[in-house]
Amino acid sequence: MTSRLLPHAVLVAALLVFALPIWIAVVGATQESSAIARGEMSLLPNLSGFGVFGDVLMNGATGTGPVWRELLVSAGMALAIALGKIAVSIPSAYAVVFFRFPFRMTAFWLIFLTLMLPVEVRLIPTFQVMSSLNLINSFTGLTVPLIASATATLLFRQTFATLPDELVEAARMDGAGPLRFLFDVVIPMSAANIAALFVILFVYGWNQYLWPLLVATDPHLDTVVIGIVKMIGLDRETEWNKVMATAVLALVPPVAVVLLMQRWFVKGLTEGDK
Amino acid sequence: MAGLTLQDLRKSFGGTEILKGVDLDLPDGEMLVIVGASGCGKSTLLRLVAGLETPTAGRILIDGRDVTGVDPSARDIAMVFQNYALYPHMSVFDNMAYGLKIRGLSRADIRAKVDEASALLGLDALLARKPRQLSGGQRQRVAMGRAIVRDPKLFLFDEPLSNLDAKLRVQMRGEIRRLQRRLGVTSLYVTHDQVEAMTLGDRLLVMHDGVPVQFATPMDVFERPADTYVAGFIGSPAMNLLPGILERDGSAVTVGGVTIPLAGRRFTGAGGHPVTVGIRPEHVVVDPAGAEWPVELVEPLGSETLVHAARPGGATLTVKLAGGGTDVGGMVPVLFPPEHLHVFDRNTGRRMEPANAA
Amino acid sequence: MERRTLFPGRALPALLILPQLVLTAVFFLWPAAQAIWLSTRREDAFGTSTAFVGLENFADLFADPLYVAAAGRTALFCTAVTALAMGAALLLAVFADAEIRGRAFYRTMLIWPYAVAPAMAAVLWVLMFQPQIGLVGAWLNRVGIRWDYRLDGTEAMALVIGAAAWKQVSYNFIFFLAGLQAVPKTIIEAARIDGARGFHRFRTIVLPLLMPTVYFLLVVDVVYAAFDTFATVYALTQGGPGQSTQTLVLKVYLDGIVNADVGSSSAQSVVLMAGVILLSSLQFRFLGRKSAT
Numbered sequence: 001m002t003s004r005l006l007p008h009a010v011l012v013a014a015l016l017v018f019a020l021p022i023w024i025a026v027v028g029a030t031q032e033s034s035a036i037a038r039g040e041m042s043l044l045p046n047l048s049g050f051g052v053f054g055d056v057l058m059n060g061a062t063g064t065g066p067v068w069r070e071l072l073v074s075a076g077m078a079l080a081i082a083l084g085k086i087a088v089s090i091p092s093a094y095a096v097v098f099f100r101f102p103f104r105m106t107a108f109w110l111i112f113l114t115l116m117l118p119v120e121v122r123l124i125p126t127f128q129v130m131s132s133l134n135l136i137n138s139f140t141g142l143t144v145p146l147i148a149s150a151t152a153t154l155l156f157r158q159t160f161a162t163l164p165d166e167l168v169e170a171a172r173m174d175g176a177g178p179l180r181f182l183f184d185v186v187i188p189m190s191a192a193n194i195a196a197l198f199v200i201l202f203v204y205g206w207n208q209y210l211w212p213l214l215v216a217t218d219p220h221l222d223t224v225v226i227g228i229v230k231m232i233g234l235d236r237e238t239e240w241n242k243v244m245a246t247a248v249l250a251l252v253p254p255v256a257v258v259l260l261m262q263r264w265f266v267k268g269l270t271e272g273d274k
Numbered sequence: 275m276a277g278l279t280l281q282d283l284r285k286s287f288g289g290t291e292i293l294k295g296v297d298l299d300l301p302d303g304e305m306l307v308i309v310g311a312s313g314c315g316k317s318t319l320l321r322l323v324a325g326l327e328t329p330t331a332g333r334i335l336i337d338g339r340d341v342t343g344v345d346p347s348a349r350d351i352a353m354v355f356q357n358y359a360l361y362p363h364m365s366v367f368d369n370m371a372y373g374l375k376i377r378g379l380s381r382a383d384i385r386a387k388v389d390e391a392s393a394l395l396g397l398d399a400l401l402a403r404k405p406r407q408l409s410g411g412q413r414q415r416v417a418m419g420r421a422i423v424r425d426p427k428l429f430l431f432d433e434p435l436s437n438l439d440a441k442l443r444v445q446m447r448g449e450i451r452r453l454q455r456r457l458g459v460t461s462l463y464v465t466h467d468q469v470e471a472m473t474l475g476d477r478l479l480v481m482h483d484g485v486p487v488q489f490a491t492p493m494d495v496f497e498r499p500a501d502t503y504v505a506g507f508i509g510s511p512a513m514n515l516l517p518g519i520l521e522r523d524g525s526a527v528t529v530g531g532v533t534i535p536l537a538g539r540r541f542t543g544a545g546g547h548p549v550t551v552g553i554r555p556e557h558v559v560v561d562p563a564g565a566e567w568p569v570e571l572v573e574p575l576g577s578e579t580l581v582h583a584a585r586p587g588g589a590t591l592t593v594k595l596a597g598g599g600t601d602v603g604g605m606v607p608v609l610f611p612p613e614h615l616h617v618f619d620r621n622t623g624r625r626m627e628p629a630n631a632a
Numbered sequence: 633m634e635r636r637t638l639f640p641g642r643a644l645p646a647l648l649i650l651p652q653l654v655l656t657a658v659f660f661l662w663p664a665a666q667a668i669w670l671s672t673r674r675e676d677a678f679g680t681s682t683a684f685v686g687l688e689n690f691a692d693l694f695a696d697p698l699y700v701a702a703a704g705r706t707a708l709f710c711t712a713v714t715a716l717a718m719g720a721a722l723l724l725a726v727f728a729d730a731e732i733r734g735r736a737f738y739r740t741m742l743i744w745p746y747a748v749a750p751a752m753a754a755v756l757w758v759l760m761f762q763p764q765i766g767l768v769g770a771w772l773n774r775v776g777i778r779w780d781y782r783l784d785g786t787e788a789m790a791l792v793i794g795a796a797a798w799k800q801v802s803y804n805f806i807f808f809l810a811g812l813q814a815v816p817k818t819i820i821e822a823a824r825i826d827g828a829r830g831f832h833r834f835r836t837i838v839l840p841l842l843m844p845t846v847y848f849l850l851v852v853d854v855v856y857a858a859f860d861t862f863a864t865v866y867a868l869t870q871g872g873p874g875q876s877t878q879t880l881v882l883k884v885y886l887d888g889i890v891n892a893d894v895g896s897s898s899a900q901s902v903v904l905m906a907g908v909i910l911l912s913s914l915q916f917r918f919l920g921r922k923s924a925t
C-alpha cells in the first residue's frame with residue numbers, strides 16, 4: 001500500500017508548495033492590510049474584501065499607478081514581443097531553409113549568436129544605443145529590441161526543415177512561388193508550432209523585468225511586474241493586501257495562456273528547445 | 275510526333291556523374307516505365323524532366339517544345355509522388371484545386387474539372403475530407419486526381435504504388451493503366467518492381483548506374499535482354515547465368531561440361547571465346563539424360579516448385595518446375611534446350627547476336 | 633539536414649532575413665562589440681575623456697576581492713539552484729509518469745508555474761517568508777526561531793536559492809516528463825522481463841536514456857541561475873544584506889547603472905559573455921544536436 005501512496009503524497013506536497021503562495025495571495029488580498037502587517041492573517045478569504053481587486057485596478061497602491069494601466073502595458077509588451085518575434089523569425093527561418101544565397105550561413109550564425117548575448121552581458125552599451133536612438137521611455141524601446149532573438153528562428157528552422165521535399169516539389173509544379181508556398185502551405189502547416197511559440201514568447205514578454213527596468217523609467221510605462229516589485233520595495237508603508245491583489249492579477253494572464261494552450265505549449269517547448 | 279525527347283541528358287551532383295547521357299524518343303501517348311536498381315538514377319531522370327533539377331548537359335523536349343530551362347509549373351506536366359505529397363491541411367477538393375487556383379481558373383471551371391476527375395477516380399464522396407482521414411489507396415487516388423485536373427501533356431510517376439500493400443498495389447496498377455490509356459497522356463513511370471514494369475509499360479527503359487542499357491517493349495526486354503544486367507534484372511526468379519565457351523565456328527556452346535549445339539544459330543566468335551550463357555529457370559528441362567546438379571534447396575510455392583542447385587565450382591542453377599510437391603532427389607538431371615539459350619559476351623556482358631539471324 | 637528542393641532567387645531571401653539581421657546587428661552585435669570596446673577603456677579622473685587601458689580593467693576586476701567573492705557566491709548559487717531544481721523536478725516527473733490516478737491533474741498543477749515571472753517568484757516568496765507578514769516567516773519567529781533574511785546573509789542566500797529553484801522546477805519537470813515519456817515502453821518491458829525492478833531499473837535503464845535531457849537542462853539551468861534570476865534576487869534582497877546575495881549579474885547592474893562605472897561594468901559583461909559562450913559550446917559538445925548546419 002505504501003508504494004501506492006508515496007507518489008500521491010509526494011505529488012500533493014509539491015502541488016501545495018506551488019499552489020500555497022497563490023492561495024495566500026488570494027486570501028491575503030481580501031484582508032485588512034494592518035492585520036497582515038501584524039502577522040495575523042487568516043487562511044480563509046474574507047468574502048467582503050474582494051473589492052480590493054477593483055480598487056488596485058482603478059487606483060493602484062501607494063507609489064504606483066492604477067494596475068489596469070500596468071496590465072495594459074504588460075499585455076501590449078507581451079503581445080508585441082510574441083507576435084513581433086513570430087513575424088520576424090518566420091521569414092528569416094524560411095529564407096535560411098528554402099533558399100541558397102551568399103552569406104546564408106554567416107547570416108544564420110549571426111542570428112544564432114544572439115543566444116549567447118543576453119541583455120545582462122551588454123547592459124551598458126545597449127542602454128547607450130537605446131538612448132542614442134531615442135528609444136528610452138518609449139513603447140518601441142520596450143519591445144522592438146527584444147523581438148530579435150534566435151530562439152524562434154531556430155525553432156522554425158527546425159520545423160521547416162522537416163517538411164517533406166516532395167511537398168515543395170508538388171507546390172512548385174502547382175505553380176506556387178515562394179511567397180505563396182509560405183502563406184498557403186508552410187504557415188498553415190506550422191500552426192501548432194506557431195501556437196506553442198506564442199505561449200512561450202507571451203510568457204517571456206510578460207515576465208520581463210531587467211529590460212523595462214533599464215529602458216523605461218517613466219511610471220506610465222511600468223509593467224505590472226515592475227509595478228509590484230515597486231510596491232514591495234517600499235517596505236515601510238507596504239499595503240500588503242494590495243500587493244497580494246496585484247500579484248494575483250499579474251499572474252492570471254500568463255498562467256491562463258499556459259493552461260489554455262498546455263498541450264501545444266508542452267509539445268512545442270520540448271520538441272523545439274532541444 | 276514524339277511525346278518526350280531526351281538528348282544526351284546528363285546530371286552530376288558535386289563531381290559525381292549520376293546520369294551519364296540519356297537519349298530517348300517516346301511516342302506521343304505512350305507509357306514508358308523506367309526500371310533499375312536503387313540508386314541508378316531513375317528519380318533523378320524523372321526530376322530532370324519535371325524541372326525540379328537542372329541538367330548538367332543535354333536537352334529535354336516535351337511535345338516538341340524545348341523545356342530544358344523552363345520552370346516546372348510552365349512545363350505542362352503533372353507528377354505523382356511516392357509519398358503522395360498531399361497538402362495535409364487542405365481538403366481533398368482543395369488539394370486538387372490548388373494548382374488550378376494559382377493558374378487563375380474561374381471557380382466554375384475549377385469545380386467542373388475537380389468534379390470530373392473525382393468522378394473518374396471515385397472520389398466524389400471524399401472531397402471534403404482531409405488527407406489524414408483517407409486510406410492509403412484513397413490518398414493515392416487524390417494524388418492522381420491532382421495530376422489529372424491539370425490536363426498535362428506529360429504525367430510523371432515516381433514509384434507511386436510502393437507505399438501500398440500488395441493487394442492494393444495490384445488493383446491500383448490496373449487503374450493507373452486504364453486511366454492512362456483512356457486519357458492518352460504520355461507518361462513516365464519509375465519503379466523498381468518488375469511486375470509493374472512488365473504490365474504497365476508500352477515501353478521499358480532499363481537503367482544501370484546512370485546509363486540506359488535497354489529501351490524496348492517489355493516483351494522484347496524479356497525475350498532479348500541487351501546484356502547480363504538486364505537478363506538478371508528482368509524476370510523472376512532471375513535468369514540463370516553460367517560461364518561458357520563458344521565452340522567450333524560459333525555454332526555450339528559448352529556450359530557445365532556439356533556442349534550444346536545451337537540449333538541453326540551461329541555466333542561470330544572464334545572457338546574458345548568466353549561467354550556467359552543465360553537460361554530462364556522455367557526453361558530448364560529435367561530429364562534423366564541431362565547433366566546432374568547437386569540440389570541445395572527446394573522451395574515449393576504451391577503451383578510451382580523452385581529447385582536451387584549448385585556445383586562445387588560455385589556455379590548455381592535455379593529450376594522452376596510446374597506443380598507443387600515435386601519430389602526431387604539429391605541430384606537433379608537437367609537439359610538446356612538450345613532455343614532458350616541467351617548468349618552474352620563474357621568480357622563486355624553484351625548480348626551476342628547470331629550472324630545468321632533470321 | 634539540407635533540403636533537396638529550393639526556390640531560386642537571391643533578392644527575396646535577402647529581404648526576408650533582413651529585419652532580423654538589422655535588429656540583431658543594432659541591438660545585439662553592436663552593443664556586444666561596444667561592451668568589448670568599453671571594457672578596454674577607462675575614464676580619467678574628471679570624467680571628461682576616456683583612454684585605452686588594455687586589459688587593466690580585467691586585471692583590476694580579478695584583483696578585486698569583492699568581485700572574486702561575487703564569483704564564488706555565484707558559483708555556489710548556480711550549483712545549489714541547479715541541483716535543487718533538477719532533483720525535485722526529476723523526482724516529480726518520475727512520480728507523475730507512473731500509472732497513477734489523477735495524473736493529468738498533477739501534471740497540469742506542476743506545469744502552470746512555468747508562467748510565473750522570476751520577479752513574481754520573489755513577490756510570492758516574500759508573502760511566504762517575510763519575517764512579519766510571511767506565512768512561514770512569521771510562524772518561525774513566533775515559535776522562537778529567529779528568522780530575518782533582511783539582516784542575516786546566510787538566510788538571505790538560502791531564500792534566494794529557494795525562490796530561484798522553486799521557479800525553475802516546472803520547466804525542468806516538463807522536460808523530464810517528456811524525456812520519460814520518450815523512453816520506449818518495449819525497453820521497460822524488456823527490463824521487467826530481465827527482472828530489473830524499482831529503483832534499480834530506473835538507475836540502470838531509464839536514467840541512462842534520460843542523460844541527454846539531463847545535460848540539456850544542466851546547461852539551461854546554469855544559464856538561468858546565472859542570468860534570469862536577476863529579477864528574483866534583485867526584488868528579494870537587492871543583493872543584500874551587505875553583499876551577501878550579490879551575484880555577478882547584480883554586480884554588473886549595480887556597478888554599471890547604479891554606480892556608473894562603465895569600464896568595470898563592461899569588463900564584467902565581457903567575462904559573463906565568455907561564460908555564456910563556454911556554456912553554450914559545452915552544450916553543443918554534449919548534445920551534438922540542435923546543430924546549425
Ligand SMILES: Nc1ncnc2c1ncn2[C@@H]1O[C@H](COP(=O)(O)OP(=O)(O)OP(=O)(O)O)[C@@H](O)[C@H]1O
Pocket residue numbers: 287292310311312313314315316317318319466636
Ligand atoms: N540532390 C542530390 N545530391 C547529391 N546526390 C544525389 C542527389 N539526388 C540524388 N543523388 C544521388 O544520385 C544517385 C541516384 O539517385 P536517384 O534518387 O535518382 O536513384 P533512384 O534510381 O531513384 O533510386 P531509388 O530506387 O532508391 O529511388 C544516388 O546515388 C543518390 O545518392
Ligand SMILES: [Mg+2]
Pocket residue numbers: 316317318
Ligand atoms: Mg527514386
